[in-house]
Amino acid sequence: MAEEIKVIVFTLGTEEYGVEVDSVKTIERLVPITRVPKTFDFVKGVINLRGVVVPVIDLRGRFGLPEAAHTEHTRIIIVNVADMEVGFIVDTANDVIDLNTDLIESPPEVVGGVKAKYLRGVAKISNERLLIMLNLPEVLNKSEIIQLEEIGE
Amino acid sequence: MEMNQYLSMFIDESNDHLQSLNDNMMQLESNPEDISIVQVIFRSAHTLKGMSATMGFNDLASLTHQMENVLDLVRNNELKMNEFIFDTLFKSLDALENMVQDITQGGEGHADVTSIVEALQSIVRGDYGQAAAASVEPAAASNQNTTNGFRLDQYQYSVLEQSIQTGLTVFYLDVVIREDCVLKGVRAYMVFDALEQNGEVVKTNPSVQDIEQEKFDRSFSIYYISKIDQASLHQLISSISEIESVHILPVDNETLIHISQEDDEVNEATTQMQQAVQETAVTVDIPMTQPAAPASTPTPARTPSAGGNSSAQAASRTIRVDIDRLDVLMNLFSELLIDRVRLEQLASDLKSQDLTETVEHMARVSGDLQNIVLKLRMVPIDTVFNRFPRMIRDLAKSLDKKVDFVITGADTELDRTVIEEIGDPLVHLLRNAVDHGLESIADRVSAGKSDTGMLQLRAFHSGNHVFIEIEDDGQGINREKVLKIAIKNGVISSDEAKSMTDEQVYQLLFAAGFSTADKVSDISGRGVGLDVVKSKILSLGGNVSVDSNWGKGSKFSVQLPLTLSIISAMLVRVGDEKYALPLSSIVETVIIERKQIRHVHGTKMIDYRQSVIPIVSLAEIFDCPTADEEKESTEVVVIRKGDRLAAFMVDDFIGQSEIVLKSLGKYLTNIHGISGATILGDGQVALIIDPNALVK
Numbered sequence: 060m061a062e063e064i065k066v067i068v069f070t071l072g073t074e075e076y077g078v079e080v081d082s083v084k085t086i087e088r089l090v091p092i093t094r095v096p097k098t099f100d101f102v103k104g105v106i107n108l109r110g111v112v113v114p115v116i117d118l119r120g121r122f123g124l125p126e127a128a129h130t131e132h133t134r135i136i137i138v139n140v141a142d143m144e145v146g147f148i149v150d151t152a153n154d155v156i157d158l159n160t161d162l163i164e165s166p167p168e169v170v171g172g173v174k175a176k177y178l179r180g181v182a183k184i185s186n187e188r189l190l191i192m193l194n195l196p197e198v199l200n201k202s203e204i205i206q207l208e209e210i211g212e
Numbered sequence: 213m214e215m216n217q218y219l220s221m222f223i224d225e226s227n228d229h230l231q232s233l234n235d236n237m238m239q240l241e242s243n244p245e246d247i248s249i250v251q252v253i254f255r256s257a258h259t260l261k262g263m264s265a266t267m268g269f270n271d272l273a274s275l276t277h278q279m280e281n282v283l284d285l286v287r288n289n290e291l292k293m294n295e296f297i298f299d300t301l302f303k304s305l306d307a308l309e310n311m312v313q314d315i316t317q318g319g320e321g322h323a324d325v326t327s328i329v330e331a332l333q334s335i336v337r338g339d340y341g342q343a344a345a346a347s348v349e350p351a352a353a354s355n356q357n358t359t360n361g362f363r364l365d366q367y368q369y370s371v372l373e374q375s376i377q378t379g380l381t382v383f384y385l386d387v388v389i390r391e392d393c394v395l396k397g398v399r400a401y402m403v404f405d406a407l408e409q410n411g412e413v414v415k416t417n418p419s420v421q422d423i424e425q426e427k428f429d430r431s432f433s434i435y436y437i438s439k440i441d442q443a444s445l446h447q448l449i450s451s452i453s454e455i456e457s458v459h460i461l462p463v464d465n466e467t468l469i470h471i472s473q474e475d476d477e478v479n480e481a482t483t484q485m486q487q488a489v490q491e492t493a494v495t496v497d498i499p500m501t502q503p504a505a506p507a508s509t510p511t512p513a514r515t516p517s518a519g520g521n522s523s524a525q526a527a528s529r530t531i532r533v534d535i536d537r538l539d540v541l542m543n544l545f546s547e548l549l550i551d552r553v554r555l556e557q558l559a560s561d562l563k564s565q566d567l568t569e570t571v572e573h574m575a576r577v578s579g580d581l582q583n584i585v586l587k588l589r590m591v592p593i594d595t596v597f598n599r600f601p602r603m604i605r606d607l608a609k610s611l612d613k614k615v616d617f618v619i620t621g622a623d624t625e626l627d628r629t630v631i632e633e634i635g636d637p638l639v640h641l642l643r644n645a646v647d648h649g650l651e652s653i654a655d656r657v658s659a660g661k662s663d664t665g666m667l668q669l670r671a672f673h674s675g676n677h678v679f680i681e682i683e684d685d686g687q688g689i690n691r692e693k694v695l696k697i698a699i700k701n702g703v704i705s706s707d708e709a710k711s712m713t714d715e716q717v718y719q720l721l722f723a724a725g726f727s728t729a730d731k732v733s734d735i736s737g738r739g740v741g742l743d744v745v746k747s748k749i750l751s752l753g754g755n756v757s758v759d760s761n762w763g764k765g766s767k768f769s770v771q772l773p774l775t776l777s778i779i780s781a782m783l784v785r786v787g788d789e790k791y792a793l794p795l796s797s798i799v800e801t802v803i804i805e806r807k808q809i810r811h812v813h814g815t816k817m818i819d820y821r822q823s824v825i826p827i828v829s830l831a832e833i834f835d836c837p838t839a840d841e842e843k844e845s846t847e848v849v850v851i852r853k854g855d856r857l858a859a860f861m862v863d864d865f866i867g868q869s870e871i872v873l874k875s876l877g878k879y880l881t882n883i884h885g886i887s888g889a890t891i892l893g894d895g896q897v898a899l900i901i902d903p904n905a906l907v908k
Contacts, residue, residue, distance in 0.1 A: 093897040094789060095876070096834035097884045105876060105889055105897050107550075110543035112874045112889045112897055143878045199879065 062160045068190065069136060069152035071119055072127070076149075077158070077182070077190045084137040084144065086152050089129055103148060106135070113137060115146035121198065122177065140195045156190075158182055163192055219315075222267050224532060226312045229260045233305055234602045241298055241605070250287040257283060258370065260308070269321040272311050278332040279304050280370065285336065300331045302606075371414055375437045376464060380411075383438065383445060386459040388431040393454040397426040402452050403434075410448070411438025430456075435463070535628060538588055545585050546872055546891055552578055553893040589629075593671050593678070594622035596635045600642060600669065607646045614653060614664040615646060621671035626678050630772055633752055634680075637745040641682045641768050642669070644742070649686035649766055659763070661685065666765075677754075678774055683767040689760040691717050698723070718758035722746040753796070779873060781890070783866035783898065784849065787836035790898040791862075792871055792890055797903045799850040799857060801865060806846055818859055820850060827859040833885060833906065853907040860906070873900065 066077040067086070085108075092104040092115060101120025105112050115135055119126050127150060134152040138145055163180035179192040233256050240249045257280050264272035279301060285291035307328055311321040372382050389399050400423045407413055413420075415435040418428050438445065442460050449458045552575060559571045597619050608615040626634075650656075650665035657663055666685040671678060695709045698720045704712070722742045749756045753773045760766035773779070773796070781792040782801070802820075809827060810817050818827045827848065830836070849860045871890040876883065887902035 091896055093889070093899065095880060095883060095886065095899065096836075097886075098880060102880065105880070105899075107891045107895055107897050110547045110891065112876055112891070114877050114880045116879075145877070145879045 063157050064160060066156055066158045066190070066192070067136065067152060068154035068156060069134070069147075069149040071122070071124060071150055075188060075190050077156075077192045078136070078138060078195060080155065082138050082140055082195055084139045087135045087137060087146070089133045089135060089148075106146060108137060108144075108146070111144070113144050113146050115148055118147045118149055118198075121147075138195060140199055143199055145199060156184065158184070158190070166191075218267065222263055223312065223316050225263060226260060226315075229256045229263075230305065230309055230312065231598055232256050233260075233308075235598065237298070237301060237305065238601050238605060240293065244293040247287055247289065250283055254280065254283045254287055254374075258374070264321075269311070269315060271323060271325065272308065272315075272321050275304060275308060275311075275325050275329065278329050278336075281336045282332055284370070291335070291338075297335055300328065300335060302602075304328050304332065372435060372437070372463065380437050380439055381441070382414075382463040383434075383436045383442065384461040384463050385434040385436055385445075385449070386431060386457075386461075387434065387449065388456045388458070390454045390456040391430065396428070396430070397423065399452065399454050400428075400432065403449055403455070406448050406452065407434070407436055407438075410440050410445075411436055533588075538628075541588070542585055542872065545582065548578060549582070550891065550893065550895045554895075587625075589627055590625040591628050591631050592622065593624045593626050593631065593634075593680070596631055596638065597622045597669065597671070600638070603639070604642065604646060604667065607643065611647065612652070613646065613650055615650060615667050616664050617667045617669070619669045624671040624673060624678055626772065627774060630678075630752055630774075633748065634770075634772065637748045637770070638669075638680065638682070640742070640745045641770075642667070645682055645684040645686070645766075645768070649684040649688075651687050655687075659687075673774075678772045680770040680772065681767055682770075683765065685765040688762040688764055688766050689718055689721070689758070690762060694718070694720055714760075715757070718760060721758065722756070779871060780868065781871045781900065782849065782868050783892075784830075784847075784862040785864035785866055786830045786834065786862050789834075789836060790866065790892065790896070791830065791834075792869075792898050792900045793849060793851070793860070793903065794900070795868065797851045797853065799852045802848050802850065803845050804848050806844055818848070820857065820859065823857070825850070825857045825859055827861060828906065829861040830901070831861070831863070851903040851907065853904050856907060858903075858907045860901075860903075871898075871900070 065080040067080055067083050068075055068077050070076065087106075087108070090106050092106055094104040095102060095114070099116075101117045103115050103117050103120075105114050107113075117126055129148070130150075132151040132153075134149055135146040136149055136152055138147060162182045162184065164182070165180050166178040177194055177198050179194040182190040182192060184190050233253060236249050236253045236256070240246065240253065243249065257276050261273050261276035261280060264270075264276065282291070282297065282301065286293055286297075291297075304325075307323060307325050311323050314323065315321040375382055387400075387403055389396050393399055404413060404420070404423075413434055413436055416423060417433045422428060423432055436445075440448075442462055446458060446460055449455060552571075555571050556575065559568045600619070601617055604615055604617040645667055646665075650667065651659065651661075653663045656665065668681070668683045670681040670683070673679075691714060694717050695704075695712070698704050698717075699706050699709060703720060703723050722745070746756055749770055749772070755771045757769050757771075758766060759769065780795040782795055782798055783790055783792050785791075804818060808818055810819075810824075812824070816827045817824045846861050847863065847865055849862060849865075851858055851860060871892075873888050874890055875888055876886070885902055885906050886899050887905075888900045889897050890900055892898050
């Protein structure tokens with residue numbers, strides 16, 4: 060069942076994460092974000108993506124990591140999952156690699172503070188590099204958000 | 213199958229034809245003597261038949277074919293329309309609609325229509341219970357004969373017959389190719405080529421395919437429709453080399469029957485599919501050749517029915533576009549607008565005369581373009597109204613009432629999204645009007661009214677709104693009865709009832725679970741309906757009101773926004789953020805001193821024109837981080853929800869502007885107090901406030 064997939068690599072802090080190229084629409088530099096009131100803290104607001112209004116969430120906030128100040132490397136990865144377009148704010152996004160799906164192992168219970176169900180697995184791409192593959196539908200699953208909020212408090 | 217790419221076109225066009233069939237049948241019913249309407253109906257049915265046969269929907273094709281047989285007799289004055297025929301034809305239309313519906317949903321369009329087919333056949337035979345007029349008998353019989361004679365050839369037969377009637381000439385050609393000819397197929401092709409430049413080949417013997425593959429001896433015969441005369445036709449074909457002889461015979465109605473019967477055996481070689489394909493080709497061609505034919509053709513179907521005429525023209529002047537593409541166009545256009553604003557800024561910074569002029573020109577052009585893009589989404593409300601006459605007719609028949617249904621303003625244009633939603637509420641209101649509004653014939657007569665009830669459906673523009681009115685001259689709304697039921701159902705108390713205005717009483721009709729009908733009928737009166745109607749219309753940003761005159765009739769008036777995608781809005785600043793407020797709910801803007809704000813039972817209130825209204829700070833509601841609370845005075849927007857007023861404190865008014873409504877995306881739904889977003893000229897996103905959600 061080995062299969063080569065292309066993966067976009069981005070970082071949150073020191074960890075490297077991956078999402079499949081197929082579910083990524085574009086990667087954008089940071090643009091002005093319009094705050095949306097009365098929603099979750101990690102929802103930073105909405106941006107104008109070439110005429111379409113797209114919500115953006117801070118992936119650090121989503122995973123309960125401390126939020127970091129935005130730098131010139133900060134990127135917004137626009138993903139499209141189950142007809143939902145959402146932007147992820149990440150620290151950097153600068154690599155695309157080929158990954159053999161056999162290398163993805165099921166995730167350990169806790170990785171870098173991110174709960175296992177948000178992860179598709181962990182891929183060891185070299186001795187030093189571990190790539191955490193995200194389970195996008197679960198990341199965007201809103202019914203989980205409420206619980207997450209409670210845990211975060 | 214490769215037919216799939218044509219399927220959506222087929223469905224669209226079938227629906228158009230069904231609609232025009234329905235419309236024209238209605239016209240014919242009110243005017244049964246007008247044969248020109250029958251011609252139009254026949255043509256629609258005929259095209260529909262051809263299309264369905266081509267697509268392989270044989271049930272559809274055969275039912276239309278049976279209808280055509282009946283219509284054929286009618287238009288040849290061999291059969292008089294009567295109620296039974298109308299009913300059967302309407303039933304057939306319903307069955308056809310169901311089939312097309314089935315096809316739309318991915319089915320095969322199969323349906324059991326034997327009873328309808330039998331009824332249609334009995335009409336053709338003239339033995340449908342009623343004693344048919346003597347004049348009908350021989351005609352029906354002779355028609356029966358011919359159908360037996362060339363069952364397979366029925367399509368071509370009707371095409372030829374139709375052509376003769378529309379003044380075109382039909383020829384029967386026998387072409388013999390010389391014995392020493394080497395490439396018979398090529399010569400035959402040249403003959404066809406020459407013929408097709410001047411008319412339409414309907415039928416060949418042997419089939420076209422066989423001829424092309426040289427599967428014929430030396431001669432072949434052709435049925436041919438053209439407007440050129442016999443001599444020039446002869447000249448045309450003889451001029452092709454290696455043709456030994458050509459025998460041309462003009463065909464009229466009698467010879468047509470005669471010759472076709474001789475040809476019958478060979479016809480069987482041709483498959484039904486080919487016939488259908490050829491036949492569609494012909495039907496497409498006929499309307500094009502018609503204008504070329506002399507204006508004095510004996511069947512000028514178009515002149516009397518102005519409606520049919522304009523719709524035929526409209527059809528050729530429109531194209532179908534996927535609504536998604538329009539949305540994309542709209543998005544791209546708003547991108548362009550943003551760049552334009554940026555360019556204008558650059559031009560003024562650079563102070564270059566040429567650049568400024570170019571940008572100004574671009575601004576004008578893009579302004580015009582904007583109007584066109586916005587107009588593209590507008591659809592005449594006729595697309596909703598056109599199915600109503602048929603519905604009212606059926607309703608009136610089943611309730612045994614007489615209704616004169618008048619539609620005005622069907623060309624009023626509304627945004628596509630509103631059009632899609634407004635159909636059901638209107639159906640409800642119309643059904644109500646016919647069922648509850650209009651009295652039975654006996655009641656009307658005893659009340660001194662004409663036995664035919666008047667039902668009017670009006671649409672018109674007014675300002676930024678479209679109004680749709682449904683007015684009947686029936687019994688009106690009984691105030692006492694409404695109040696009695698409302699009190700019984702616990703909607704209001706009897707004390708409240710006394711002080712209510714008529715308008716307030718009528719609004720009770722829209723309360724949930726309310727119905728004044730004495731008995732529940734199939735059509736309406738289950739108490740679910742008007743409340744659904746109201747909530748639907750409110751959700752579209754509209755409103756519905758009632759006016760009634762006891763004994764004289766009632767009028768339901770629906771007010772709708774012109775479009776859901778573009779609204780006039782007031783842009784305001786709250787802290788560093790910009791928000792848009794729909795202009796439709798703003799009453800006025802004022803500036804007040806902060807010390808004028810009073811605290812009443814924990815709520816902030818202000819005096820406003822002899823009344824006290826609540827005031828809320830948008831900065832507080834939206835947790836704005838940077839709001840200037842220190843200022844002594846504050847800008848206030850007074851908004852209205854129904855008959856209640858409220859005031860919003862904002863930091864600054866930016867101005868009024870037309871904004872394009874956009875959704876926040878599927879990820880962010882149900883944000884309290886926010887109905888959507890828009891993109892401003894500088895490319896920033898501004899949120900649109902939903903005042904209705906903020907005023908309780």
